Amino acid sequence: NAGVMQNPRHLVRRRGQEARLRCSPMKGHSHVYWYRQLPEEGLKFMVYLQKENIIDESGMPKERFSAEFPKEGPSILRIQQVVRGDSAAYFCASSPPGPGSGNTIYFGEGSWLTVV
């Protein structure tokens, strides 16, 4: 799972600023997922992307949050005008293409966002 690279590992933002979290999937993986973990809780699904496509964003807040996975470069989770409630750990995961690959989902080390 060390192959999923997330940065920054820790990010501090003031209320109203923007946060950008990056994720490079494991080599050969074309499916990327973002999850959010609030303190003392399990992860909550946010969005599932493939290259240049958002497949499922049912877990994304309707406002201020967006995600992309361009043809080149990492996936980006963007949070505009952050509020204190956005403070959480944001995990990226990836899996390879093809059927049956959903049992090989590997996570990055997470990005911890603190809003002050």
Added chain:
Amino acid sequence: AQKITQTQPGMFVQEKEAVTLDCTYDTSDQSYGLFWYKQPSSGEMIFLIYQGSYDEQNATEGRYSLNFQKARKSANLVISASQLGDSAMYFCAMRDVMDSNYQLIWGAGTKLIIKP
């Protein structure tokens, strides 16, 4: 809707003893996968073991095994010969194999502390 329940918020276990972490799930799907992840204090999410709903054998990975009881909808994680390094949060998660979005549903986690 799918749901994962982990009833043990915390556990203390003596080093070298075996540990069983409980996980029950609720789903109406016939094909699904069950996962266990370890989250140490450093924060990363480490994949431990996977069990498919149609797998006839219980999954094993080194000291980890999954006690899968399909009729009871339980998927308990067993750690044999516990070590101090096993102290961490442990999360049970599941996904619908037939669902193309590969979304994982997570339990609230169990905090395991191994005593020397």
